[in-house]
Amino acid sequence: MTATAPEDADDVRRRRRVTVAIKESLRELSIQLSLLNHQVGAHVDLKDVDFYCLDLINRYGPLSPSALARRAGLHPATMTGILDRLQRGGWVIRERDPDAADRRAVTVRALRDRNGELHRLYSGMNASMDQICAGYTDAELELLADFLHRTTHAGQGATDQLAAG
Template sequence: MSSVSPSGTDGSRQRRRLTTGIKDSLRELGIQLSLLNHQVSAHLELRDVDFDCLDLINRHGPLSPTALARRTGLHAATMTGILDRLERGGWVTRERDPADRRAVRVRALRDRNAELIRLYAGMNGSMDEICAGYTPEQLELLADFLRRTAEAGQAAADELAAD
């Protein structure tokens, strides 16, 4: 005999439906952001993978080429080509690491940030409007959820890269 009441069963079904809806929405968000990033990279005349690496350098840099390759799951030789293109385009510079003069770190150049800001202006404006509809407490909950989801995505990618 089950100890779950009928209302408990309905609650479990509702929770599964809501969880599935969140996962579906996150997949759709991933697709839409990927398409937006593809459009931005095309306007900047960058390959998608180059743009992804530039974004990682902007967010987490300066980084060594090895750390960037590890983070992206790309081969070191592939990373060299990407960094060469980004450097030629005026997006990044390679510098000696002050802690270890033999090591190189890649740093994003800020000269072209205005282009990025302009291309993302529509999305950023929409996000501001959406966020304005939430209380600070709700925004804290959403930020926590998204941060934890991003961490789970990074862990899953790391696990696949290790295989």
């Protein structure tokens, strides 16, 4: 999908305004989702960083603690404390990795027992998202999904660049 080139200065200004509005809306969305996640985490007694690591484990796990630390951009020693809290809370389990050369190696796996609590806490947002999506055509939803996927990929690239130094 390619955009058409602006035809005149008014088109350029209009496009710039819309682009800025999109960027501002994404910043506002990021803040609002962070606040929502903070409230959900508070309801289940998880610190923000613990909650984000749990989400990474749920999405990409099981993971080794070092792989999780890399994905989260955290120091491995910090990860140990996070995993201790998540395990005490009944969110994850550490299991020995039988295939690893180092017999001390473990993987971290999310326990699904408490997922119902999270689904309940997000139910309001999920219902709102369903209502919003219902107002769009299939083609519009595909366009939005592509935009969000590409924006997420760009954010991941920028994060990786900053993490690399």
